Amino acid sequence: MKKQIAIDVSHIxxxxxxxxxxxxxxxxxSFTIDKGEFVAxxxxxxxxxxxxxxxxxxxxxxxxGTYILDGENVEKLSDDELADIRNRKIGFIFQAFNLLPRTTILQNVMLPMRYGGVPVEERKVRAQKYLEMVGLGNRLNHTTNQISGGQQQRVAIARALVMTPAMLLADEPTGNIASAQAEEVMSIFQTLNDAGHTIVMITHEPDIAYHxxxxxxxxxxxxxxxxxxxVRTVAKKLTHLET
Ligand SMILES: Nc1ncnc2c1ncn2[C@@H]1O[C@H](COP(=O)(O)OP(=O)(O)O)[C@@H](O)[C@H]1O
Ligand SMILES: [Mg+2]
Known part of the structure:
Protein backbone atom coordinates (compact mmCIF):
# COMPACT_ATOMS: atom_id res chain seq x y z
CA MET A 1 0.00 0.00 0.00
CA LYS A 2 1.25 3.47 -0.86
CA LYS A 3 2.10 5.52 2.22
CA GLN A 4 -0.07 8.52 2.91
CA ILE A 5 1.41 11.64 4.41
CA ALA A 6 -0.18 13.04 7.58
CA ILE A 7 2.25 15.92 8.10
CA ASP A 8 4.44 17.68 5.57
CA VAL A 9 6.56 20.46 7.02
CA SER A 10 8.82 22.21 4.52
CA HIS A 11 11.45 24.84 5.38
CA ILE A 12 9.53 26.09 8.41
CA SER A 30 11.64 20.10 7.17
CA PHE A 31 10.21 16.60 7.72
CA THR A 32 7.25 14.43 6.83
CA ILE A 33 5.24 12.05 9.00
CA ASP A 34 3.31 9.24 7.35
CA LYS A 35 -0.14 8.19 8.46
CA GLY A 36 0.17 5.48 11.09
CA GLU A 37 3.49 6.64 12.51
CA PHE A 38 4.18 7.07 16.22
CA VAL A 39 6.74 9.85 16.59
CA ALA A 40 8.34 11.44 19.64
CA GLY A 65 7.76 27.82 5.06
CA THR A 66 4.82 25.56 4.27
CA TYR A 67 2.80 23.13 6.37
CA ILE A 68 0.41 20.63 4.84
CA LEU A 69 -1.74 18.74 7.35
CA ASP A 70 -3.66 15.77 5.99
CA GLY A 71 -3.67 17.35 2.52
CA GLU A 72 -4.60 20.89 3.61
CA ASN A 73 -2.25 23.83 3.36
CA VAL A 74 -2.36 25.30 6.85
CA GLU A 75 -0.23 28.44 6.66
CA LYS A 76 -2.68 30.09 4.26
CA LEU A 77 -5.77 29.68 6.45
CA SER A 78 -7.68 32.35 8.37
CA ASP A 79 -8.13 32.06 12.15
CA ASP A 80 -11.64 30.62 11.71
CA GLU A 81 -10.40 28.06 9.24
CA LEU A 82 -7.58 27.13 11.62
CA ALA A 83 -10.10 26.55 14.41
CA ASP A 84 -12.11 24.33 12.11
CA ILE A 85 -9.11 22.28 11.01
CA ARG A 86 -8.05 21.81 14.65
CA ASN A 87 -11.46 20.50 15.58
CA ARG A 88 -11.70 18.10 12.65
CA LYS A 89 -8.17 16.84 12.26
CA ILE A 90 -6.32 16.98 15.57
CA GLY A 91 -6.86 15.32 18.92
CA PHE A 92 -4.93 17.31 21.54
CA ILE A 93 -3.54 15.80 24.72
CA PHE A 94 -1.90 18.23 27.12
CA GLN A 95 0.35 17.84 30.13
CA ALA A 96 -2.27 19.50 32.35
CA PHE A 97 -5.16 17.31 31.00
CA ASN A 98 -7.39 20.42 30.51
CA LEU A 99 -10.58 18.67 31.64
CA LEU A 100 -13.60 20.49 33.05
CA PRO A 101 -13.62 20.26 36.87
CA ARG A 102 -16.73 19.08 38.79
CA THR A 103 -18.05 17.54 35.58
CA THR A 104 -18.44 13.83 34.88
CA ILE A 105 -15.89 12.17 32.67
CA LEU A 106 -18.71 11.16 30.31
CA GLN A 107 -19.69 14.82 29.86
CA ASN A 108 -16.06 15.81 29.36
CA VAL A 109 -15.69 13.34 26.52
CA MET A 110 -19.04 14.33 24.97
CA LEU A 111 -18.09 18.03 24.79
CA PRO A 112 -16.02 18.10 21.54
CA MET A 113 -18.93 16.40 19.77
CA ARG A 114 -21.24 19.26 20.72
CA TYR A 115 -18.90 21.70 18.95
CA GLY A 116 -18.35 19.19 16.16
CA GLY A 117 -22.03 18.92 15.27
CA VAL A 118 -22.47 15.24 16.17
CA PRO A 119 -26.16 14.34 16.70
CA VAL A 120 -27.14 14.32 20.40
CA GLU A 121 -28.12 10.65 20.51
CA GLU A 122 -24.77 9.60 19.07
CA ARG A 123 -22.62 11.62 21.49
CA LYS A 124 -23.18 9.43 24.55
CA VAL A 125 -22.68 6.17 22.66
CA ARG A 126 -19.42 7.34 21.15
CA ALA A 127 -18.11 8.83 24.42
CA GLN A 128 -18.86 5.58 26.22
CA LYS A 129 -17.08 3.56 23.54
CA TYR A 130 -13.85 5.54 23.84
CA LEU A 131 -13.97 5.62 27.65
CA GLU A 132 -14.29 1.83 27.61
CA MET A 133 -11.32 1.69 25.24
CA VAL A 134 -9.11 3.52 27.79
CA GLY A 135 -10.35 1.29 30.61
CA LEU A 136 -12.75 3.72 32.27
CA GLY A 137 -16.10 2.20 31.29
CA ASN A 138 -16.90 1.70 34.98
CA ARG A 139 -16.21 5.35 35.93
CA LEU A 140 -18.52 7.20 33.54
CA ASN A 141 -20.28 9.26 36.22
CA HIS A 142 -17.22 10.05 38.32
CA THR A 143 -16.23 13.68 38.21
CA THR A 144 -12.70 14.59 37.17
CA ASN A 145 -11.62 15.38 40.74
CA GLN A 146 -12.67 11.87 41.86
CA ILE A 147 -10.10 10.06 39.70
CA SER A 148 -6.30 9.88 39.64
CA GLY A 149 -3.96 11.88 37.40
CA GLY A 150 -3.30 8.86 35.19
CA GLN A 151 -7.05 8.26 34.83
CA GLN A 152 -7.57 11.93 34.00
CA GLN A 153 -5.05 11.64 31.21
CA ARG A 154 -6.92 8.58 29.92
CA VAL A 155 -10.12 10.65 29.88
CA ALA A 156 -8.22 13.28 27.88
CA ILE A 157 -7.17 10.57 25.40
CA ALA A 158 -10.80 9.43 25.00
CA ARG A 159 -11.82 13.06 24.50
CA ALA A 160 -9.10 13.49 21.87
CA LEU A 161 -10.39 10.46 19.95
CA VAL A 162 -14.14 11.10 19.76
CA MET A 163 -13.95 13.34 16.69
CA THR A 164 -11.86 10.64 14.93
CA PRO A 165 -8.95 13.02 14.19
CA ALA A 166 -6.27 12.47 11.55
CA MET A 167 -3.67 12.56 14.31
CA LEU A 168 -3.14 12.73 18.04
CA LEU A 169 -0.84 15.51 19.19
CA ALA A 170 0.41 15.13 22.76
CA ASP A 171 2.51 17.70 24.63
CA GLU A 172 4.38 16.11 27.57
CA PRO A 173 1.43 13.74 28.13
CA THR A 174 3.06 12.07 31.14
CA GLY A 175 4.55 15.24 32.65
CA ASN A 176 2.04 15.38 35.50
CA ILE A 177 1.55 11.72 36.39
CA ALA A 178 3.33 9.01 38.35
CA SER A 179 5.58 6.67 36.40
CA ALA A 180 3.42 3.51 36.72
CA GLN A 181 0.47 5.45 35.34
CA ALA A 182 2.69 6.95 32.64
CA GLU A 183 3.41 3.40 31.47
CA GLU A 184 -0.35 2.76 31.26
CA VAL A 185 -0.81 5.88 29.15
CA MET A 186 2.04 4.77 26.86
CA SER A 187 0.53 1.33 26.52
CA ILE A 188 -2.73 2.94 25.38
CA PHE A 189 -0.75 4.98 22.83
CA GLN A 190 0.85 1.80 21.57
CA THR A 191 -2.49 0.04 21.26
CA LEU A 192 -3.91 3.04 19.39
CA ASN A 193 -0.88 3.15 17.10
CA ASP A 194 -1.18 -0.60 16.43
CA ALA A 195 -4.78 0.12 15.40
CA GLY A 196 -3.50 2.66 12.84
CA HIS A 197 -3.65 5.98 14.70
CA THR A 198 -1.00 8.59 13.90
CA ILE A 199 0.60 9.92 17.10
CA VAL A 200 3.00 12.82 17.54
CA MET A 201 4.22 13.24 21.09
CA ILE A 202 6.45 15.92 22.56
CA THR A 203 8.53 14.87 25.53
CA HIS A 204 11.85 15.56 27.18
CA GLU A 205 11.87 12.15 28.92
CA PRO A 206 13.87 9.43 27.11
CA ASP A 207 11.92 6.64 28.87
CA ILE A 208 8.72 8.00 27.37
CA ALA A 209 10.17 8.76 23.94
CA TYR A 210 11.34 5.15 23.58
CA HIS A 211 7.73 4.01 23.30
CA VAL A 231 12.31 0.20 18.59
CA ARG A 232 12.10 -2.43 15.89
CA THR A 233 15.89 -2.46 15.74
CA VAL A 234 16.07 -3.11 19.47
CA ALA A 235 13.45 -5.85 19.22
CA LYS A 236 15.45 -7.52 16.45
CA LYS A 237 18.59 -7.49 18.57
CA LEU A 238 16.73 -9.16 21.43
CA THR A 239 15.37 -11.87 19.14
CA HIS A 240 18.85 -12.38 17.82
CA LEU A 241 20.20 -12.87 21.34
CA GLU A 242 17.53 -15.45 22.13
CA THR A 243 18.26 -17.59 19.08
N1 LIG B 1 6.03 33.96 22.64
C1 LIG B 1 7.37 34.03 22.59
N2 LIG B 1 8.00 35.22 22.43
C2 LIG B 1 9.35 35.29 22.36
N3 LIG B 1 10.17 34.22 22.42
C3 LIG B 1 9.61 33.02 22.57
C4 LIG B 1 8.18 32.84 22.68
N4 LIG B 1 7.91 31.52 22.82
C5 LIG B 1 9.10 30.88 22.83
N5 LIG B 1 10.12 31.79 22.68
C6 LIG B 1 11.56 31.45 22.59
O1 LIG B 1 11.73 30.54 21.51
C7 LIG B 1 12.65 29.51 21.85
C8 LIG B 1 11.97 28.15 21.77
O2 LIG B 1 10.98 28.06 22.78
P1 LIG B 1 9.98 26.82 22.97
O3 LIG B 1 9.41 26.47 21.65
O4 LIG B 1 9.03 27.15 24.06
O5 LIG B 1 11.01 25.66 23.45
P2 LIG B 1 10.74 24.31 24.29
O6 LIG B 1 9.30 23.99 24.25
O7 LIG B 1 11.60 23.29 23.61
O8 LIG B 1 11.23 24.57 25.67
C9 LIG B 1 13.19 29.85 23.24
O9 LIG B 1 14.38 30.58 23.07
C10 LIG B 1 12.08 30.72 23.81
O10 LIG B 1 12.61 31.61 24.76
MG1 LIG C 1 7.96 23.67 25.84
Missing amino acids: SKIYKTEVMETVALDDV IMGPSGSGKSTLMHILGALDKPTS AKRIIHVRDGKITEDLKNH
Whole structure:
Protein backbone atom coordinates (compact mmCIF):
# COMPACT_ATOMS: atom_id res chain seq x y z
CA MET A 1 0.00 0.00 0.00
CA LYS A 2 1.25 3.47 -0.86
CA LYS A 3 2.10 5.52 2.22
CA GLN A 4 -0.07 8.52 2.91
CA ILE A 5 1.41 11.64 4.41
CA ALA A 6 -0.18 13.04 7.58
CA ILE A 7 2.25 15.92 8.10
CA ASP A 8 4.44 17.68 5.57
CA VAL A 9 6.56 20.46 7.02
CA SER A 10 8.82 22.21 4.52
CA HIS A 11 11.45 24.84 5.38
CA ILE A 12 9.53 26.09 8.41
CA SER A 13 10.97 28.95 10.40
CA LYS A 14 9.47 30.77 13.35
CA ILE A 15 10.85 34.06 14.55
CA TYR A 16 9.46 35.76 17.66
CA LYS A 17 9.93 39.50 17.37
CA THR A 18 9.83 41.96 20.23
CA GLU A 19 10.89 45.61 20.16
CA VAL A 20 14.32 44.78 21.49
CA MET A 21 15.15 41.42 19.98
CA GLU A 22 14.34 38.60 17.60
CA THR A 23 14.40 34.96 18.66
CA VAL A 24 14.70 32.28 16.00
CA ALA A 25 12.69 29.48 17.64
CA LEU A 26 12.58 27.24 14.53
CA ASP A 27 15.23 27.49 11.85
CA ASP A 28 14.42 25.96 8.44
CA VAL A 29 12.86 22.72 9.67
CA SER A 30 11.64 20.10 7.17
CA PHE A 31 10.21 16.60 7.72
CA THR A 32 7.25 14.43 6.83
CA ILE A 33 5.24 12.05 9.00
CA ASP A 34 3.31 9.24 7.35
CA LYS A 35 -0.14 8.19 8.46
CA GLY A 36 0.17 5.48 11.09
CA GLU A 37 3.49 6.64 12.51
CA PHE A 38 4.18 7.07 16.22
CA VAL A 39 6.74 9.85 16.59
CA ALA A 40 8.34 11.44 19.64
CA ILE A 41 9.83 14.91 19.36
CA MET A 42 12.59 15.38 21.94
CA GLY A 43 14.87 18.21 22.90
CA PRO A 44 16.15 20.27 25.83
CA SER A 45 14.25 23.22 27.25
CA GLY A 46 14.18 26.16 24.84
CA SER A 47 14.96 24.01 21.79
CA GLY A 48 11.68 24.87 20.02
CA LYS A 49 9.43 21.89 20.90
CA SER A 50 6.43 23.91 22.03
CA THR A 51 6.77 26.24 19.06
CA LEU A 52 6.77 23.23 16.75
CA MET A 53 3.81 21.69 18.59
CA HIS A 54 1.83 24.92 18.19
CA ILE A 55 2.51 24.96 14.47
CA LEU A 56 1.75 21.25 13.98
CA GLY A 57 -1.45 21.74 15.97
CA ALA A 58 -2.53 24.70 13.82
CA LEU A 59 -2.52 26.88 16.95
CA ASP A 60 0.05 29.19 15.38
CA LYS A 61 1.50 29.86 11.93
CA PRO A 62 5.15 29.75 10.87
CA THR A 63 6.97 32.95 9.90
CA SER A 64 7.99 31.24 6.66
CA GLY A 65 7.76 27.82 5.06
CA THR A 66 4.82 25.56 4.27
CA TYR A 67 2.80 23.13 6.37
CA ILE A 68 0.41 20.63 4.84
CA LEU A 69 -1.74 18.74 7.35
CA ASP A 70 -3.66 15.77 5.99
CA GLY A 71 -3.67 17.35 2.52
CA GLU A 72 -4.60 20.89 3.61
CA ASN A 73 -2.25 23.83 3.36
CA VAL A 74 -2.36 25.30 6.85
CA GLU A 75 -0.23 28.44 6.66
CA LYS A 76 -2.68 30.09 4.26
CA LEU A 77 -5.77 29.68 6.45
CA SER A 78 -7.68 32.35 8.37
CA ASP A 79 -8.13 32.06 12.15
CA ASP A 80 -11.64 30.62 11.71
CA GLU A 81 -10.40 28.06 9.24
CA LEU A 82 -7.58 27.13 11.62
CA ALA A 83 -10.10 26.55 14.41
CA ASP A 84 -12.11 24.33 12.11
CA ILE A 85 -9.11 22.28 11.01
CA ARG A 86 -8.05 21.81 14.65
CA ASN A 87 -11.46 20.50 15.58
CA ARG A 88 -11.70 18.10 12.65
CA LYS A 89 -8.17 16.84 12.26
CA ILE A 90 -6.32 16.98 15.57
CA GLY A 91 -6.86 15.32 18.92
CA PHE A 92 -4.93 17.31 21.54
CA ILE A 93 -3.54 15.80 24.72
CA PHE A 94 -1.90 18.23 27.12
CA GLN A 95 0.35 17.84 30.13
CA ALA A 96 -2.27 19.50 32.35
CA PHE A 97 -5.16 17.31 31.00
CA ASN A 98 -7.39 20.42 30.51
CA LEU A 99 -10.58 18.67 31.64
CA LEU A 100 -13.60 20.49 33.05
CA PRO A 101 -13.62 20.26 36.87
CA ARG A 102 -16.73 19.08 38.79
CA THR A 103 -18.05 17.54 35.58
CA THR A 104 -18.44 13.83 34.88
CA ILE A 105 -15.89 12.17 32.67
CA LEU A 106 -18.71 11.16 30.31
CA GLN A 107 -19.69 14.82 29.86
CA ASN A 108 -16.06 15.81 29.36
CA VAL A 109 -15.69 13.34 26.52
CA MET A 110 -19.04 14.33 24.97
CA LEU A 111 -18.09 18.03 24.79
CA PRO A 112 -16.02 18.10 21.54
CA MET A 113 -18.93 16.40 19.77
CA ARG A 114 -21.24 19.26 20.72
CA TYR A 115 -18.90 21.70 18.95
CA GLY A 116 -18.35 19.19 16.16
CA GLY A 117 -22.03 18.92 15.27
CA VAL A 118 -22.47 15.24 16.17
CA PRO A 119 -26.16 14.34 16.70
CA VAL A 120 -27.14 14.32 20.40
CA GLU A 121 -28.12 10.65 20.51
CA GLU A 122 -24.77 9.60 19.07
CA ARG A 123 -22.62 11.62 21.49
CA LYS A 124 -23.18 9.43 24.55
CA VAL A 125 -22.68 6.17 22.66
CA ARG A 126 -19.42 7.34 21.15
CA ALA A 127 -18.11 8.83 24.42
CA GLN A 128 -18.86 5.58 26.22
CA LYS A 129 -17.08 3.56 23.54
CA TYR A 130 -13.85 5.54 23.84
CA LEU A 131 -13.97 5.62 27.65
CA GLU A 132 -14.29 1.83 27.61
CA MET A 133 -11.32 1.69 25.24
CA VAL A 134 -9.11 3.52 27.79
CA GLY A 135 -10.35 1.29 30.61
CA LEU A 136 -12.75 3.72 32.27
CA GLY A 137 -16.10 2.20 31.29
CA ASN A 138 -16.90 1.70 34.98
CA ARG A 139 -16.21 5.35 35.93
CA LEU A 140 -18.52 7.20 33.54
CA ASN A 141 -20.28 9.26 36.22
CA HIS A 142 -17.22 10.05 38.32
CA THR A 143 -16.23 13.68 38.21
CA THR A 144 -12.70 14.59 37.17
CA ASN A 145 -11.62 15.38 40.74
CA GLN A 146 -12.67 11.87 41.86
CA ILE A 147 -10.10 10.06 39.70
CA SER A 148 -6.30 9.88 39.64
CA GLY A 149 -3.96 11.88 37.40
CA GLY A 150 -3.30 8.86 35.19
CA GLN A 151 -7.05 8.26 34.83
CA GLN A 152 -7.57 11.93 34.00
CA GLN A 153 -5.05 11.64 31.21
CA ARG A 154 -6.92 8.58 29.92
CA VAL A 155 -10.12 10.65 29.88
CA ALA A 156 -8.22 13.28 27.88
CA ILE A 157 -7.17 10.57 25.40
CA ALA A 158 -10.80 9.43 25.00
CA ARG A 159 -11.82 13.06 24.50
CA ALA A 160 -9.10 13.49 21.87
CA LEU A 161 -10.39 10.46 19.95
CA VAL A 162 -14.14 11.10 19.76
CA MET A 163 -13.95 13.34 16.69
CA THR A 164 -11.86 10.64 14.93
CA PRO A 165 -8.95 13.02 14.19
CA ALA A 166 -6.27 12.47 11.55
CA MET A 167 -3.67 12.56 14.31
CA LEU A 168 -3.14 12.73 18.04
CA LEU A 169 -0.84 15.51 19.19
CA ALA A 170 0.41 15.13 22.76
CA ASP A 171 2.51 17.70 24.63
CA GLU A 172 4.38 16.11 27.57
CA PRO A 173 1.43 13.74 28.13
CA THR A 174 3.06 12.07 31.14
CA GLY A 175 4.55 15.24 32.65
CA ASN A 176 2.04 15.38 35.50
CA ILE A 177 1.55 11.72 36.39
CA ALA A 178 3.33 9.01 38.35
CA SER A 179 5.58 6.67 36.40
CA ALA A 180 3.42 3.51 36.72
CA GLN A 181 0.47 5.45 35.34
CA ALA A 182 2.69 6.95 32.64
CA GLU A 183 3.41 3.40 31.47
CA GLU A 184 -0.35 2.76 31.26
CA VAL A 185 -0.81 5.88 29.15
CA MET A 186 2.04 4.77 26.86
CA SER A 187 0.53 1.33 26.52
CA ILE A 188 -2.73 2.94 25.38
CA PHE A 189 -0.75 4.98 22.83
CA GLN A 190 0.85 1.80 21.57
CA THR A 191 -2.49 0.04 21.26
CA LEU A 192 -3.91 3.04 19.39
CA ASN A 193 -0.88 3.15 17.10
CA ASP A 194 -1.18 -0.60 16.43
CA ALA A 195 -4.78 0.12 15.40
CA GLY A 196 -3.50 2.66 12.84
CA HIS A 197 -3.65 5.98 14.70
CA THR A 198 -1.00 8.59 13.90
CA ILE A 199 0.60 9.92 17.10
CA VAL A 200 3.00 12.82 17.54
CA MET A 201 4.22 13.24 21.09
CA ILE A 202 6.45 15.92 22.56
CA THR A 203 8.53 14.87 25.53
CA HIS A 204 11.85 15.56 27.18
CA GLU A 205 11.87 12.15 28.92
CA PRO A 206 13.87 9.43 27.11
CA ASP A 207 11.92 6.64 28.87
CA ILE A 208 8.72 8.00 27.37
CA ALA A 209 10.17 8.76 23.94
CA TYR A 210 11.34 5.15 23.58
CA HIS A 211 7.73 4.01 23.30
CA ALA A 212 7.54 5.75 19.92
CA LYS A 213 8.78 4.12 16.72
CA ARG A 214 10.59 7.23 15.57
CA ILE A 215 12.39 9.92 17.56
CA ILE A 216 13.09 13.37 16.16
CA HIS A 217 15.64 15.36 18.16
CA VAL A 218 15.38 19.16 18.13
CA ARG A 219 18.09 21.54 19.31
CA ASP A 220 18.34 25.32 18.86
CA GLY A 221 15.39 25.24 16.50
CA LYS A 222 16.91 22.64 14.19
CA ILE A 223 16.46 18.90 13.75
CA THR A 224 19.70 17.26 14.85
CA GLU A 225 18.66 13.62 14.56
CA ASP A 226 15.77 11.60 13.12
CA LEU A 227 15.78 7.98 14.31
CA LYS A 228 13.31 5.82 12.42
CA ASN A 229 12.30 2.32 13.50
CA HIS A 230 14.66 2.31 16.46
CA VAL A 231 12.31 0.20 18.59
CA ARG A 232 12.10 -2.43 15.89
CA THR A 233 15.89 -2.46 15.74
CA VAL A 234 16.07 -3.11 19.47
CA ALA A 235 13.45 -5.85 19.22
CA LYS A 236 15.45 -7.52 16.45
CA LYS A 237 18.59 -7.49 18.57
CA LEU A 238 16.73 -9.16 21.43
CA THR A 239 15.37 -11.87 19.14
CA HIS A 240 18.85 -12.38 17.82
CA LEU A 241 20.20 -12.87 21.34
CA GLU A 242 17.53 -15.45 22.13
CA THR A 243 18.26 -17.59 19.08
N1 LIG B 1 6.03 33.96 22.64
C1 LIG B 1 7.37 34.03 22.59
N2 LIG B 1 8.00 35.22 22.43
C2 LIG B 1 9.35 35.29 22.36
N3 LIG B 1 10.17 34.22 22.42
C3 LIG B 1 9.61 33.02 22.57
C4 LIG B 1 8.18 32.84 22.68
N4 LIG B 1 7.91 31.52 22.82
C5 LIG B 1 9.10 30.88 22.83
N5 LIG B 1 10.12 31.79 22.68
C6 LIG B 1 11.56 31.45 22.59
O1 LIG B 1 11.73 30.54 21.51
C7 LIG B 1 12.65 29.51 21.85
C8 LIG B 1 11.97 28.15 21.77
O2 LIG B 1 10.98 28.06 22.78
P1 LIG B 1 9.98 26.82 22.97
O3 LIG B 1 9.41 26.47 21.65
O4 LIG B 1 9.03 27.15 24.06
O5 LIG B 1 11.01 25.66 23.45
P2 LIG B 1 10.74 24.31 24.29
O6 LIG B 1 9.30 23.99 24.25
O7 LIG B 1 11.60 23.29 23.61
O8 LIG B 1 11.23 24.57 25.67
C9 LIG B 1 13.19 29.85 23.24
O9 LIG B 1 14.38 30.58 23.07
C10 LIG B 1 12.08 30.72 23.81
O10 LIG B 1 12.61 31.61 24.76
MG1 LIG C 1 7.96 23.67 25.84
